[in-house]
Amino acid sequence: MASSAGFARTLCRLGYRFSVCRQCQRQVPNLSKISRFAVSARLYSEQRSTHFGFETVPEDEKTEKVYKVFQNVAQKYDVMNDAMSLGIHRLWKDTLLQLASPTPGSLLLDVAGGTGDISFRFLDYIRYRQDREARRDTLSRQSASWQEITEAYQRGQPGMQGGVQAVVCDINKEMLKVGRQRAADRGYGTGLSWVVGNAEELPFDNDKFDFYTIAFGIRNVTHINQALQEARRVLKPGGRFLCLEFSRVSNPLLSRVYDAYSFQLIPVLGEVIAGDWKSYQYLVESIRRFPDQEEFKAMIEDAGFFKVQFHNLTGGVVAIHSGFKL
Amino acid sequence: MAALLRALRIGQALRGLRAAQRSQCDEVKRTFQTAAVLRRVADDPKQEQVPPYSSSFHQNYQSMHPESESSRPNTSYADQHGEQAEDYETEEQLQIRMLTAALEFVPKHGWSVEAIAEGAQMLGLSPAAAGMFSNGAGDLIQHFVAQCNSNLSENLAEQHKLVQLGQTEPKKTDEFLRDAVEARLRMLIPYIEIWPQAMSILLLPHNIPESLKHLSTLVDDIWYYAGDRSTDLNWYTRRAALTGIYNTTELVMVQDSSPDFEETWKFLENRVSDVMNMANTAKQVQSTGEAVVQGIIGAAITLKNLTGINQRR
Numbered sequence: 001m002a003s004s005a006g007f008a009r010t011l012c013r014l015g016y017r018f019s020v021c022r023q024c025q026r027q028v029p030n031l032s033k034i035s036r037f038a039v040s041a042r043l044y045s046e047q048r049s050t051h052f053g054f055e056t057v058p059e060d061e062k063t064e065k066v067y068k069v070f071q072n073v074a075q076k077y078d079v080m081n082d083a084m085s086l087g088i089h090r091l092w093k094d095t096l097l098q099l100a101s102p103t104p105g106s107l108l109l110d111v112a113g114g115t116g117d118i119s120f121r122f123l124d125y126i127r128y129r130q131d132r133e134a135r136r137d138t139l140s141r142q143s144a145s146w147q148e149i150t151e152a153y154q155r156g157q158p159g160m161q162g163g164v165q166a167v168v169c170d171i172n173k174e175m176l177k178v179g180r181q182r183a184a185d186r187g188y189g190t191g192l193s194w195v196v197g198n199a200e201e202l203p204f205d206n207d208k209f210d211f212y213t214i215a216f217g218i219r220n221v222t223h224i225n226q227a228l229q230e231a232r233r234v235l236k237p238g239g240r241f242l243c244l245e246f247s248r249v250s251n252p253l254l255s256r257v258y259d260a261y262s263f264q265l266i267p268v269l270g271e272v273i274a275g276d277w278k279s280y281q282y283l284v285e286s287i288r289r290f291p292d293q294e295e296f297k298a299m300i301e302d303a304g305f306f307k308v309q310f311h312n313l314t315g316g317v318v319a320i321h322s323g324f325k326l
Numbered sequence: 327m328a329a330l331l332r333a334l335r336i337g338q339a340l341r342g343l344r345a346a347q348r349s350q351c352d353e354v355k356r357t358f359q360t361a362a363v364l365r366r367v368a369d370d371p372k373q374e375q376v377p378p379y380s381s382s383f384h385q386n387y388q389s390m391h392p393e394s395e396s397s398r399p400n401t402s403y404a405d406q407h408g409e410q411a412e413d414y415e416t417e418e419q420l421q422i423r424m425l426t427a428a429l430e431f432v433p434k435h436g437w438s439v440e441a442i443a444e445g446a447q448m449l450g451l452s453p454a455a456a457g458m459f460s461n462g463a464g465d466l467i468q469h470f471v472a473q474c475n476s477n478l479s480e481n482l483a484e485q486h487k488l489v490q491l492g493q494t495e496p497k498k499t500d501e502f503l504r505d506a507v508e509a510r511l512r513m514l515i516p517y518i519e520i521w522p523q524a525m526s527i528l529l530l531p532h533n534i535p536e537s538l539k540h541l542s543t544l545v546d547d548i549w550y551y552a553g554d555r556s557t558d559l560n561w562y563t564r565r566a567a568l569t570g571i572y573n574t575t576e577l578v579m580v581q582d583s584s585p586d587f588e589e590t591w592k593f594l595e596n597r598v599s600d601v602m603n604m605a606n607t608a609k610q611v612q613s614t615g616e617a618v619v620q621g622i623i624g625a626a627i628t629l630k631n632l633t634g635i636n637q638r639r
Contacts, residue, residue, distance in 0.1 A: 099457070100454070100457065101439065101457065102453075102454070103439075103440060103443045103453045103456070105453070106452070106453060106454060210452040210453065210454040211454050235452075236451075236452040236454075237363040237450065237451055237452065238363065238446055238449075238450075238451025238452035238453075238454060238455035239452045239454050239455075240452075240454040240455070240457050306364075306417050307417055307458055322457070324454075324455060324457075324458060325363075326363045326364050326417065326420060326451075326455075
C-alpha cells in the first residue's frame with residue numbers, strides 16, 4: 001500500500017492526472033492529459049468504431065461493407081434463405097404477418113425488404129381479408145339488386161383500393177432489382193412501390209405509414225437507434241413497428257446445435273450455392289453481435305414506442321419485436 | 327461487527343431503492359418526452375375514479391408490460407417531482423378509450439378486430455393500433471361487460487343512498503332482484519342482435535376465467551345492495567340462484583321478439599318468485615322432516631314399552 005502511494009505521489013508531481021479505474025479501484029494515470037497535442041491529433045484521426053461480424057471497423061466503412069455483401073448475394077438471396085433455414089423462414093414471415101393482421105387500406109413500409117417477401121405476403125393478406133369481407137357482405141345480403149352486385153364485383157378487383165399499399169425500401173439497388181423481378185413474375189404489379197433509401201435516413205414524410213416492418217435487416221444497420229427513431233417518425237400515430245430478427249437462443253442444448261450449424265454449415269452452403277464464403281460468414285457473425293431480446297426491447301422503448309413485446313419463434317432463433325407509436 | 331453488517335444491509339437496500347427510483351424516473355421521463363398520442367391529462371378528479379372493474383381488466387395487460395404500470399400512475403409521479411403533475415394518460419386508459427369508441431361499430435362489424443380498428447380510426451389513430459389487443463374480440467366484449475357491470479353498480483349505489491337518506495322506500499327482495507336484473511339486461515338491448523356472437527366468444531376457454539369473474543362480481547353486487555349480509559351456506563346458495571336466474575333470462579332475452587321484451591320480464595318474474603318460494607319451501611321441508619323424525623322415535627319408544635323390553639325386573 002505504502003509503495004503504490006509513493007509511486008502515485010511521484011507521478012502526481014510529474015504532472016500526470018489520475019482517474020480511478022472503477023473495476024479494480026486503483027488509481028490509473030489519465031493518459032489523455034499527458035500531451036494535449038497528441039490528444040487533439042488523436043481526436044481528429046480517431047472515429048467511432050463498430051462491429052462488422054466479429055471484426056471491428058470504423059463506422060463509415062460498415063455501411064459500405066454491408067452494401068457490398070448484399071450486392072454479392074442478391075441474385076442467390078432467396079435460394080440461400082431456403083437452404084439455410086430449410087424453408088422455415090417462410091413460416092417466420094407468415095407469423096409476422098399474422099401478428100400484424102393488417103386491415104384493408106393500410107399502408108406498409110417494408111424497410112430492408114429488398115426481395116419483397118414481406119410485402120408480397122402483406123398484399124396477399126389484405127386481399128384475403130377483402131375477399132372474406134366481400135363474401136360476408138354477399139351472404140348477409142338476402143336479395144341484392146343488380147346495382148349492388150355490380151358494385152360488389154368492382155370492389156373485388158385487386159388494386160382498386162387506391163394504388164400503392166406497400167412501399168419496399170432498401171439501401172441496395174441490386175436487392176430491389178431482384179425484388180422487382182419477382183414481383184413481376186408473381187403478378188404483384190400494382191400496389192407496390194420500390195424506393196432506394198437508408199434506414200437511418202428514410203426519404204419519407206412524417207406520419208405516413210400504418211405498419212413499419214424490418215425483417216432480418218436491422219442488424220446490418222450501423223446506428224440501430226437512429227433507425228428506430230426514423231421508424232417512429234414515419235409511422236402514423238397508432239402505427240405499429242414490427243421487427244423480425246435473429247436473436248438469442250436461451251436453451252443451452254439448442255444453442256449448441258444452432259452454433260454448430262451456423263458456423264460449420266452455413267458458410268459452406270454459401271460457398272457451394274452462392275460461391276461466397278465471406279458474406280455468409282459475416283451473416284452468422286452479425287447474428288451473434290446483435291443484442292438479445294430484452295436489450296433490443298429496451299432500445300425500442302427508448303426510441304419512444306409503447307406496448308413493446310417480443311415473441312420468440314423456433315426456440316429463440318428468431319424473435320418478433322413489436323411496438324406502437326402512441 | 328453486527329452493527330457493521332446491519333449498516334451494510336441497510337446501505338444495500340437504499341441503493342436498490344435508489345436504482346429502482348432512478349429507473350422509474352427514467353421511464354417516466356421517457357414517457358413524458360415522447361408520447362405523441364397519449365393525451366396530457368390535467369390532475370382532475372376524473373383520474374382517481376379508476377372504475378372498479380379495471381383492476382381485473384388491467385391484469386390482462388400487466389403480464390405484458392409490468393414496468394410501465396408501476397411507474398406511471400399519477401400519484402407516484404407527483405410525489406417524485408413534488409410539483410403539480412400534468413401527467414399523460416397511460417396505455418391502459420388509451421385502450422379503454424379505444425374499446426369504448428369501438429362499441430359504436432359493433433352492430434356493423436360484429437365483435438371483432440375490425441370494430442376495434444374502426445374505433446381506433448375514430449380516435450385519430452391508425453387501424454394498426456388494434457393490434458394492441460392480443461385477444462381482439464374477447465377484449466372488446468370483456469370491456470363492454472365490465473362497463474355494464476360498473477354502470478349497474480353505480481345505479482344500485484345511488485338507489486341505496488336514497489333509501490338510506492330516507493327519500494325512498496326500500497324494496498322487497500324479489501322486487502329488488504327483478505329490477506336489478508332487468509336494468510342490467512336492458513343495457514344489452516342496443517347490441518341484442520349480435521349478442522349471441524358475444525356469448526359464444528365468452529365461452530371460449532381462454533375467456534372463461536375473466537367472464538366468470540365479471541359474472542360473479544355482478545351477482546355479488548346485486549345481492550349486497552339487496553341487503554344480503556349472510557355468512558353461512560346461504561351466501562353460496564343465494565348467489566348460485568341469482569346466477570342461474572341471470573343466465574337463463576339472458577338466453578330468453580336473446581331469442582325474444584315480443585315488444586320491449588315483455589316475455590323476458592315475465593320469465594324473470596316467474597324465476598325470481600320460484601327462488602323465493604324455494605327458500606320458504608326449504609324451511610318447511612326441514613321442519614316437517616324434524617317433526618316426522620320425532621314422531622318415529624316416539625312410536626318406537628311406545629312399541630318398546632308395550633312389549634315390555636324397557637321394564638326392569
